[in-house]
Amino acid sequence: MEFVFHNPTRVFFGSGKIGVLGTELQKRGAKKVLLIAGGGSIRNNGVYDQVVESLKEAGINWIEAWGVQANPTLEKVREIIALAHREQVDSVLAVGGGSVIDSGKAVAAGFYMEDIWKAVTDEERIKAALPVYTVLTLSATGSEMNSFAVITNSETTHKAGLGSPLLYPVFTIIDPSVQASLPFRQTVSGALDATAHILEYYFTEENAIATNAINTALLKTIMEMTDRLQENAADMVARSNLAWCATLALNGISGVGHQGGDWACHTIEHAFSALKPQIAHGEGLGVIFPAWIEYMNQKMPGRFLGWAKDVWDEDNVCRALHKFREKISAWGAPTSLRDLGLQAEDLPVLLEMITASGTLGGFSKLESADIEALLMLAY
Amino acid sequence: MEFVFHNPTRVFFGSGKIGVLGTELQKRGAKKVLLIAGGGSIRNNGVYDQVVESLKEAGINWIEAWGVQANPTLEKVREIIALAHREQVDSVLAVGGGSVIDSGKAVAAGFYMEDIWKAVTDEERIKAALPVYTVLTLSATGSEMNSFAVITNSETTHKAGLGSPLLYPVFTIIDPSVQASLPFRQTVSGALDATAHILEYYFTEENAIATNAINTALLKTIMEMTDRLQENAADMVARSNLAWCATLALNGISGVGHQGGDWACHTIEHAFSALKPQIAHGEGLGVIFPAWIEYMNQKMPGRFLGWAKDVWDEDNVCRALHKFREKISAWGAPTSLRDLGLQAEDLPVLLEMITASGTLGGFSKLESADIEALLMLAY
Numbered sequence: 153m154e155f156v157f158h159n160p161t162r163v164f165f166g167s168g169k170i171g172v173l174g175t176e177l178q179k180r181g182a183k184k185v186l187l188i189a190g191g192g193s194i195r196n197n198g199v200y201d202q203v204v205e206s207l208k209e210a211g212i213n214w215i216e217a218w219g220v221q222a223n224p225t226l227e228k229v230r231e232i233i234a235l236a237h238r239e240q241v242d243s244v245l246a247v248g249g250g251s252v253i254d255s256g257k258a259v260a261a262g263f264y265m266e267d268i269w270k271a272v273t274d275e276e277r278i279k280a281a282l283p284v285y286t287v288l289t290l291s292a293t294g295s296e297m298n299s300f301a302v303i304t305n306s307e308t309t310h311k312a313g314l315g316s317p318l319l320y321p322v323f324t325i326i327d328p329s330v331q332a333s334l335p336f337r338q339t340v341s342g343a344l345d346a347t348a349h350i351l352e353y354y355f356t357e358e359n360a361i362a363t364n365a366i367n368t369a370l371l372k373t374i375m376e377m378t379d380r381l382q383e384n385a386a387d388m389v390a391r392s393n394l395a396w397c398a399t400l401a402l403n404g405i406s407g408v409g410h411q412g413g414d415w416a417c418h419t420i421e422h423a424f425s426a427l428k429p430q431i432a433h434g435e436g437l438g439v440i441f442p443a444w445i446e447y448m449n450q451k452m453p454g455r456f457l458g459w460a461k462d463v464w465d466e467d468n469v470c471r472a473l474h475k476f477r478e479k480i481s482a483w484g485a486p487t488s489l490r491d492l493g494l495q496a497e498d499l500p501v502l503l504e505m506i507t508a509s510g511t512l513g514g515f516s517k518l519e520s521a522d523i524e525a526l527l528m529l530a531y
Numbered sequence: 532m533e534f535v536f537h538n539p540t541r542v543f544f545g546s547g548k549i550g551v552l553g554t555e556l557q558k559r560g561a562k563k564v565l566l567i568a569g570g571g572s573i574r575n576n577g578v579y580d581q582v583v584e585s586l587k588e589a590g591i592n593w594i595e596a597w598g599v600q601a602n603p604t605l606e607k608v609r610e611i612i613a614l615a616h617r618e619q620v621d622s623v624l625a626v627g628g629g630s631v632i633d634s635g636k637a638v639a640a641g642f643y644m645e646d647i648w649k650a651v652t653d654e655e656r657i658k659a660a661l662p663v664y665t666v667l668t669l670s671a672t673g674s675e676m677n678s679f680a681v682i683t684n685s686e687t688t689h690k691a692g693l694g695s696p697l698l699y700p701v702f703t704i705i706d707p708s709v710q711a712s713l714p715f716r717q718t719v720s721g722a723l724d725a726t727a728h729i730l731e732y733y734f735t736e737e738n739a740i741a742t743n744a745i746n747t748a749l750l751k752t753i754m755e756m757t758d759r760l761q762e763n764a765a766d767m768v769a770r771s772n773l774a775w776c777a778t779l780a781l782n783g784i785s786g787v788g789h790q791g792g793d794w795a796c797h798t799i800e801h802a803f804s805a806l807k808p809q810i811a812h813g814e815g816l817g818v819i820f821p822a823w824i825e826y827m828n829q830k831m832p833g834r835f836l837g838w839a840k841d842v843w844d845e846d847n848v849c850r851a852l853h854k855f856r857e858k859i860s861a862w863g864a865p866t867s868l869r870d871l872g873l874q875a876e877d878l879p880v881l882l883e884m885i886t887a888s889g890t891l892g893g894f895s896k897l898e899s900a901d902i903e904a905l906l907m908l909a910y
Contacts, residue, residue, distance in 0.1 A: 153707075153768070153771040154545030154546070154548070155544050155545065156542065156543055156544070157541070157542040157544065158542065159538070160537075161537075162536070163537065164535055165532065165536065166532060166533030166534065359772075361752055361768070361772040362748075362756075362775045362776045363775075365748035365751065365752045366748050369741075369744035369745050369748040370741070370745070372744065373740055377740070377741075389738045389740070392532040393532070393739075393741040396741045396742075400784075405784065408775065409775075
């Protein structure tokens with residue numbers, strides 16, 4: 153077991169915690185902040201008002217960039233970078249879910265680059281970034297406590313990631329009470345995204361025993377809390393615990409000893425939502441992951457038994473998979489590519505998009521034929 | 532659920548990782564390092580040679596302060612602070628177990644104070660500290676990834692803690708292979724210490740569901756790995772996973788949502804080892820914790836059922852406790868105050884030492900009569 157663990161993000165967690173925003177920014181010398189937001193939901197759940205009040209109280213200036221969408225685009229990021237230059241901001245404040253935070257990180261790094269897309273294509277390393285602060289409104293991607301971002305180049309329908317230690321949010325405010333008004337569908341999409349993050353690591357290294365025990369705990373807690381929220385969206389204990397699990401699912405803890413994990417399913421899902429931006433990332437993952445386990449279980453029998461036993465209390469991977477799909481279905485989420493709105497004629501397009509970058513998966517090593525079979529299985 | 536989480540320590544984990552020491556210190560501008568060590572075990576397990584080689588290669592100067600003992604003393608800390616002043620070092624490098632690291636932290640803070648003891652007695656806040664770096668040689672206290680230290684004033688036999696965000700080690704190197712040569716007794720003492728850290732949080736807040744699921748995972752993994760090491764001390768998978776669990780047991784993760792935890796058992800154990808410094812902290816905790824659960828279970832029936840069920844697969848706290856004590860005993864560790872070498876006539880002295888600071892336990896709220904009963908139970 154060999155790894156480096158480091159995560160400097162400070163998390164302020166709890167109801168009413170948005171109130172610390174202004175003074176905490178002030179302590180860190182922020183004077184003119186670029187507030188990045190989505191389509192406007194923060195105007196309805198009270199978050200925007202709380203943010204503005206806290207900034208005003210602390211005497212922090214800010215400008216606003218609205219309109220980041222799910223599966224955020226390179227075009228929007230470039231537009232916001234131009235605004236950041238014009239207004240000479242000194243920090244980025246992302247107020248929203250993973251898409252807003254990812255855009256915030258891309259803007260923070262892009263502020264100091266000629267072309268932020270070069271960080272995605274690995275042509276250029278990120279050497280500087282504006283400090284990033286976040287107020288999280290949807291627990292799902294874990295972006296609030298990690299150093300990664302995913303953006304889509306909509307010209308080329310290429311959706312891909314960038315990352316740098318400079319992009320860890322300096323601090324993140326998670327007030328789970330602001331998520332009480334979310335439609336259950338979004339809660340589920342977030343829960344599936346967090347589940348997928350853990351599963352990307354779960355199978356890579358059997359000797360990462362401590363990590364996998366923690367990951368089992370996280371997977372089971374995510375399921376129990378989502379079940380509780382299906383019963384009662386106002387269950388704040390469930391909401392809080394789900395939120396914290398989603399953060400831990402991709403803040404480094406779940407990957408310790410797993411050599412970077414697999415990530416084939418994420419790459420595949422990125423093609424789904426790059427092709428059809430209306431597909432929620434978490435829902436796409438909820439379709440592809442069970443199919444991936446089913447497919448990989450044929451190639452590596454035995455490898456998935458621990459997951460079947462520890463998470464599903466089953467001695468048989470097929471029965472565990474059945475329970476997994478039943479759970480996703482009980483939450484009202486799609487369980488096939490068809491359910492996601494993809495058609496048979498989309499499959500070759502998807503295959504080409506997915507295989508463009510070569511073999512997939514740190515652990516699963518999927519070639520083109522594997523991906524084709526996997527897509528059929530998921531269809 | 533409300534908390535602030537922040538832990539900036541960087542962990543380099545794995546066999547051979549001591550080799551990064553010199554270059555990592557160099558990156559951070561260290562020029563003259565104060566190497567603090569214990570009685571000399573690092574000369575036997577190869578750690579000292581690896582440290583010195585890495586420092587030399589990177590051209591880092593250092594001076595050495597040896598002789599820190601288990602339950603480290605204020606006197607020794609003061610002696611090392613004087614040396615640090617004379618030699619004008621710029622950083623502290625603690626190479627050893629929890630006692631050495633705790634002494635290193637006290638020296639780092641004491642370097643800038645007239646009297647470091649004032650930080651323990653809360654008369655003075657820590658406002659500055661030398662940067663602390665650690666090379667861990669015994670997984671137990673978690674000090675390698677937290678901001679606390681415990682030292683003993685041997686004049687007054689007062690053992691107590693100090694802490695400051697300035698005392699998080701900048702980085703910590705954990706090479707579990709150097710622990711392969713430890714006597715099993717020390718491995719067990721470390722495992723019991725880590726177990727106790729988790730238990731200090733376990734019962735405080737039933738709504739911290741995610742944290743308790745993680746804590747259950749950690750408790751069970753610690754037990755399984757210790758069992759494996761009893762079979763085979765050279766089992767590096769077990770050694771690595773135990774080491775990582777011990778770090779996670781007190782790096783903040785295990786306490787999320789638990790309002791600071793209880794810590795009555797730690798205060799009680801500190802009296803044991805302040806009175807008889809030959810008592811290993813972990814062994815003292817292995818005696819007092821089962822007694823505390825037994826005592827508290829009478830006062831709060833029901834509260835301990837989750838632990839019995841999740842950790843021990845028992846519907847009954849008494850049976851779980853029986854298994855807990857059997858496990859400790861099977862590892863060859865003491866299970867009573869008598870086993871620890873304490874006598875009946877020590878009990879009133881202990882009681883006085885323990886009650887000197889008033890009511891004990893953030894959650895258990897033990898008065899003098901409770902502590903007396905608890906000591907009798909443990910005796």
